[in-house]
Amino acid sequence: MPIMTIDLVTLFPQMVEGFLTQSVIGRATKKNILSIKLHDLREWALPPHYAVDDRPFGGGAGMLLQPEPLFKAIETLGTPQSKVVYLCPDGVPLTSNLAKELSEEKHLILISGHYEGIDERVRESIVDLEISIGDYILTNGTLAAAVLIDAVSRFIPDVLGEEKSLTQDSFNDNLLTFPQYTRPANFRGMQVPEILLSGNHQAIEEWRRTQQIQRTKERRPDLIKKFQNKENHASNN
Numbered sequence: 107m108p109i110m111t112i113d114l115v116t117l118f119p120q121m122v123e124g125f126l127t128q129s130v131i132g133r134a135t136k137k138n139i140l141s142i143k144l145h146d147l148r149e150w151a152l153p154p155h156y157a158v159d160d161r162p163f164g165g166g167a168g169m170l171l172q173p174e175p176l177f178k179a180i181e182t183l184g185t186p187q188s189k190v191v192y193l194c195p196d197g198v199p200l201t202s203n204l205a206k207e208l209s210e211e212k213h214l215i216l217i218s219g220h221y222e223g224i225d226e227r228v229r230e231s232i233v234d235l236e237i238s239i240g241d242y243i244l245t246n247g248t249l250a251a252a253v254l255i256d257a258v259s260r261f262i263p264d265v266l267g268e269e270k271s272l273t274q275d276s277f278n279d280n281l282l283t284f285p286q287y288t289r290p291a292n293f294r295g296m297q298v299p300e301i302l303l304s305g306n307h308q309a310i311e312e313w314r315r316t317q318q319i320q321r322t323k324e325r326r327p328d329l330i331k332k333f334q335n336k337e338n339h340a341s342n343n
């Protein structure tokens with residue numbers, strides 16, 4: 107039994123076929139930790155023309171995905187355990203914390219929109235959560251769904267295996283990560299910071315923490331505020 111099953115409903119399943127077979131996600135599906143299935147929305151298209159889209163009421167540019175095929179898709183794939191997620195620019199922003207929360211789910215059904223999006227009645231009636239992967243517009247939600255799958259899967263036990271410690275990643279503790287170096291110690295005259303070669307693990311930990319705080323201050327004032335608030339709260343209690 108996989109730990110999590112993900113069904114992705116999209117007009118463009120081929121856009122992410124390769125992604126699902128590669129690297130960490132590919133290994134997790136091979137080991138059956140994850141089961142990810144791609145569904146072409148056209149499977150649920152309506153006869154006689156098998157269209158899935160139509161013009162918006164009230165006029166305006168573009169087309170919208172119709173409610174019927176999406177309702178049918180969710181009715182076919184859904185179980186009482188399913189969480190239905192629509193990827194859209196006006197959803198809640200995807201963060202590391204949200205990805206971690208979603209990694210506790212047993213079954214995700216991801217809906218990718220296209221054109222101008224999907225009929226609002228789908229969003230109101232059968233979608234549990236709407237998620238944006240950033241403040242920009244993609245041509246459709248398939249890559250956004252792939253991003254969500256990738257970010258969520260990393261938090262599922264055994265998906266990363268020995269490869270990685272999650273605690274060193276950016277956004278853990280509201281801090282960005284620290285600078286990292288590998289061999290050679292001197293590359294074209296650029297020297298690795300001496301402390302990393304010292305073998306003094308405590309000093310290295312302290313240097314890394316200072317670097318994290320510095321980098322976060324410079325690049326993400328929003329995060330450093332959250333970090334400082336949490337630190338202050340902890341020292342006051």
Ligand SMILES: C[S@@+](CC[C@H](N)C(=O)[O-])C[C@H]1O[C@@H](n2cnc3c(N)ncnc32)[C@H](O)[C@@H]1O
Nearest residue numbers: 193194195219222223238239243244246247250
């Ligand atoms: C061209 S967009 C529609 C944009 C919509 N008219 C709006 O302004 O919010 C088509 C589809 O791409 C997906 N999409 C686009 N940008 C996205 C983002 N930043 N995050 C998640 N999904 C996105 C959604 O599924 C959306 O239905």
